[in-house]
Amino acid sequence: MRWGMVINLSRCMRCHACVAACRVEHFLPLRITWPRLIAWEKETGYGPEITTVPVRCNQCKSAPCVEVCPTQATTRRSDGIVQVDQNKCAGCRYCVIACPYQNRTFLSKDKNPGQFPGHRKTSFEKKGEKLYPHQVGTTEKCNFCMERIDEGLPKGLKPGVDRDATPACVNTCQARALTFGDLEDPNSEVSKLIKAHLGYRLHEEYETDPSVYYIDPGIGNAPSNIAPFEAQTASHMPGLSTQVESARLIFANLNKEEGK
Amino acid sequence: MSERKVVLTTCKSCHGGCGVKVTVEDGVIIKIEGNPDSTTRGTMCSKGLSSIQHIDNPYRLKYPLKRDGEKGSGKWKRITWKEALDTIENKMKDAISQYGPFSIAISQGTGRGYNRYTHRLARSIGTGNIITPGYVCHSPRLGLYALVTGYGRLYCDYHGWGGEFPKTHIMWAKQLEISSADSEMAYWFLNSLTYAKNLIIIDPRASAFSSRATLWLQPRPGTDCALAMGMMNVIINEGIFDKEFVEKWTFGFDELKDRVKDFTPEKVAEITWVPKEKIIQAARLFAIDTPGCIQVGSSLERQANCGYTLRAITCLMGLCGNIERPGSMISWVLPATGLIEDFYLQIPIPEENKKKIVGGDKFKMGAARTCNPDTLIKKIISGDSPIKVWFSVGGQQIVHLANTNEVVEAIKKVDFLVHCDLFMGPMAEAADIVLPAAHWLELDDIYDMHPRFMIEAHNKVIEPPGEAKSDLWIFNEVGKRVAPKYWFENEEACLDEELKKGNLTWQDFKTRLISGCWGKDQVYYKYKTDYWKKGGGFPTPTGKFEFHSKALEAMGYDPLPQYNEPGESPVSTPNTYKDYPLILSSGYRQPFYFLSQYRNIPWLRSFMEYPTAQMHPETARKYGIEDGDWIWIESPRGRVRQKARVTPGILKGMVMATANCFYPEEPAKGFHGLFISNPNVLTSNDHLDPMYGSPDLTCLLCKVYKCSKEDLKENVFKTEEYGFVQTAGDEPVSLKRR
Amino acid sequence: MQTARQWMITQDWMVTGNRQTEWIEKRGLILWLAFYTGGLGGGLFIVSLFFNSLWGMLIGWIIVAVIKGGLHFAFLGRPSRFWRLIMHPQTSWLSRGLMFVAGFAGFGFLLMLASYFLPEQTALILALKIVSGVFALCVATYTGFVLNKVKGVPFWDLSLLPVLFVACAILGGFGMMTAIGVYDPSVNLQASEAGTRIMLIINVLLISLYLFIASRREGVGKKSVLMQIRGSISPQFWVGVVLLGIVIPAIIAIYTLIWHEAAAAVLIFGTVCEVTGGAMLRYCVLKSGMYNPLFSKDSIKRGPIDVRA
């Protein structure tokens, strides 16, 4: 089992929902962002190419950050997630320097000025300090929402399939630009996408073996526009549709009323 | 042991609509996430998720306030609800008895799920002077679609309920992916993209998918009508239109054919700056790869030719038979609870009163429901304003109307202005009484989704701060006092009334969460059934889809689309163009702001600290501007500062300014930095659309140049990253002044 | 943090490549000093071994064990967890470095004790000399490997870096030695000056070679070099590294070469210059540490679809 993510560059629309979701999920200090979006805009032969590249910790298999961490606060779990134990981290920042993707941030005091700097803490913040403490003086990064995974698995939930075991950013993405799942399972959605669209990773030459893949299949050219059965029946909203007849009547009345 | 509960509700941090799951621990919201069992399948945007920061937000209004100094001085005195409501009641009653009900104006901002209360209050009082941004936002679309489909709604079928998804999407002046909940929800569109063959984007500026779309047309702002006519020209000449539909179900085809014959691709290319090949390709794709739909953006409605532009686009839909078929444009069947508007349509405006609607004599289409704000502003300034009391619920007219200088002058002149809002802002600063409104997490109400195939429930999650009250409560209290006959003993009674057609009560509905009509229950090809007319047909005078609109003709408008240059453009005002050599458009949304809102929400402010003006590298180079520079944007009306955003993704020779902005952290004097960056300082309210009175907000002329150091003195330029609350001290200025 | 004061947090972040900040800006300056003092102290100690200068060893020892150690401690976000830093010597050069420092502190101390109280124990002293000498060398070298390990920064991952750091350390060592020699007659000034001259030449060669190689590397490596030669930190480079670190000491060196005599003040001044120069060299190396952009030019593969109609 190795958790991984596939990011669809054709779909990402720079909406920042993933960032917000992560902030909510982990009560992130104001100036810490685990996932980030990179605006990549350049002229090409075809005209301007506007791309947004969402980045977050790649959960590298041979992770420089793990290698250089002198305290063993950063370790790689058997499921591939690279985790930072805030109770062990001494705050030397070597990992911050060593991550070639710059996905780590050192939480200094000034990065946690409170959500409304210079103002009293909000009730949400106060709760957060208990529910998801962030130790000033240690280093942070995306952890693939391992809390959700660890809670979900025992309940028999499948990360990437069942929301409650899936990363918050993946759940919230309206464009469905993010897909999560097991890279080692050839039938998982992620494996299929990587195969179908020649998924690639950032700076493979570093030999860090990241678990975050990128695909760019483009938009349009769908083989068919026929709606699958679930869509036709709106089966995700079982029994919620209210019946039609009265609607027709209203319709009739209205035309009279508006004199149209 | 702390207890947790989960509340299911509906977000309206934009126009709203996403199903939301809120986790509360000991009365504190600890998580907001999407509700998977909703039409948006558990997805949410950054605005909705950041709603957590509306709670305990230092900028929130908590108590009714009374002005305690001249307008805009930011001096306030806390008063009781009783005093506030008594004052409002008396002022209104005096005005009615002295000048009649039309001396009262009821206003709101863009749709926030309480539109029906605004209208009901107005109608119950007996005034037709309702002020909304509708005339630059949606109303033209609805009204003009209504000319062919009756009750005025025509939407893109992104759902596949009829078995097909659209093959060809046109995003016309629209970036639905981020302006979600305007017409449709982004999620629906994005989901249907998976089944699309072509995506055509018609936008001078790159939106998220431009560079990966099948086709991207970059028209000169304000020339879209010509483009639509050009496309029809191609389609008709190549004979690729839907012959059967045109034959059987349309009226006035020959006239249309005649009208568009001069709009050859060559000529249109000249007008719109779009290469002729692209015009032809777009036309072919839309006509051949059917079904297709056109998502129209309100940038087209923020133009003085909006009426005819939308007519042209509607004709284009009809020409290709993209009406009422699965995967095309469709007018949805309503849910059992019926048409939400009935809640105010029950109280009609008497015909003779329609005349009294400000601007009603000129802008007949707009006057169907609301008055014309720009005309009103002019009237107030010239001193013959019929308005004595202005009751404003939400909405920042002072920010969003064209020509801010005039608007501010006018609004200061209003005898008695009440503003109801969640936050202290420019409009509130200009008011005599300010009422604190509850956030959607703090109220029970019914949410009316644009496409009208469903309504949803807002369920109260936590208590509002201080003495803040839900808009429904406020409307109802005011209503009870001035028009008791039409209002209810409490909010629940009101909600029950709204639901009764579906034989639902609020108590049932709040758990049910949604009343909708979808899947197999939807009816397509209504014109082939006797849905609209016995024996089939459209709900129009001719019973056909009208290329030639009888209704418009009757009102004295051109029954067919016609192209007119914007009021200010290289063509219409070549002299102004010499001094203002760039085209200015001030319409584009950011995913994390909602109009002028959310610059006081740290999470959202962090994404884009300052309003930005986009321009092409070549344009920038020409004026010595670099990415990130503070620049002046100047038009004949005035000048504002925004941050230059140099990007290849925009038409050369134009500037796209961020719309609707003020700075909450700026002091009340100067209306919270209203004049610093708000592009409406630049826009003109002199040249208006004949049907709706919409001003040119997205197609004007301007020039740009760098700011000097001295130009950047205000607080906002000094504040540190996210430090914006500090400038206002521990308690934000606007509240401390109590 | 990159996002500060940008128009939007996405803007350009890591598109054009951006600098490492944690280890050189704000509190990061502490780390820079820690790294340099390591080199300086180590270098001085080694040199002192040759010159048999107890003073030199003592000062070198203090610089490393006390100052460097203290600085490292002060830099940590969680100083109370200082001890954890040695938990991962298998792969982490920081852990190893800390062990070197510890070892050096220990044996260096013993060596000084021995050579002070039992100078006749030549065998023991020689042994201690060798051990502590090796440790000193490691202390002076390991920072080179620390940076060398960082894949993302082309300017750093040249195997020449540790060599450069040692050379610069030894140069500093000779410099300090000279200064000490001014007061401690037991030091052979001529010899230390001679050493300085040799090391100066070696340093000049190494630095130029290093910059040359780095500038030949892909985009960002070159950028790092340009930053120093004519970019934002060119003052630090030209004044600090070149003028103070090389030119002035060189002048003094030549002067002493010709007249065999130089005023104490001049020599001290020379030393100060060399030391600052060394510090500035480390500063420039850290400051110009620029990451490769997150994606190479072509890493986004496809352009828009051409139209079929």
Ligand SMILES: Nc1nc2c(c(=O)[nH]1)N[C@H]1C(S)=C(S)[C@@H](COP(=O)(O)OP(=O)(O)OC[C@H]3O[C@@H](n4cnc5c(=O)[nH]c(N)nc54)[C@H](O)[C@@H]3O)O[C@H]1N2
């Ligand atoms: N130049 C230019 N001008 C434009 C536009 C443009 O693109 N360019 N866009 C136009 C368009 S389309 C529109 S719709 C208008 C937008 O005009 P507005 O609707 O005025 O937009 P906002 O500035 O967001 O003002 C909304 C106000 O209502 C408050 N509010 C939000 N929710 C609630 C609620 O539930 N209850 C109450 N009581 N108050 C609430 C907010 O705090 C805010 O103060 O601007 C128009 N003006």
Ligand SMILES: Nc1nc2c(c(=O)[nH]1)N[C@H]1C(S)=C(S)[C@@H](COP(=O)(O)OP(=O)(O)OC[C@H]3O[C@@H](n4cnc5c(=O)[nH]c(N)nc54)[C@H](O)[C@@H]3O)O[C@H]1N2
């Ligand atoms: N996140 C977010 N969502 C919102 C809002 C928000 O402020 N933020 N506002 C809400 C409101 S009130 C409204 S009305 C809708 C508006 O939502 P949209 O209809 O999407 O309006 P805009 O985003 O202002 O403009 C859409 C596109 O029109 C382009 N455009 C500008 N001028 C022209 C022109 O002359 N011709 C053509 N073809 N294109 C042009 C702009 O570049 C822009 O990309 O969004 C709603 N949703």
Ligand code: SF4
């Ligand atoms: S939520 Fe999805 S679409 Fe939005 S920015 Fe993140 S990845 Fe892109």
Ligand code: SF4
């Ligand atoms: S991306 Fe960076 S932080 Fe994440 S595992 Fe790889 S090296 Fe470590």
Ligand code: SF4
């Ligand atoms: S900062 Fe913490 S996690 Fe990073 S390397 Fe140092 S100890 Fe390990």
Ligand code: SF4
């Ligand atoms: S996976 Fe979880 S932790 Fe990582 S960015 Fe997404 S939400 Fe944040």
Ligand code: SF4
């Ligand atoms: S799109 Fe609108 S309704 Fe949906 S989450 Fe965002 S703000 Fe809320």
Ligand SMILES: [Mo]
């Ligand atoms: Mo709007």
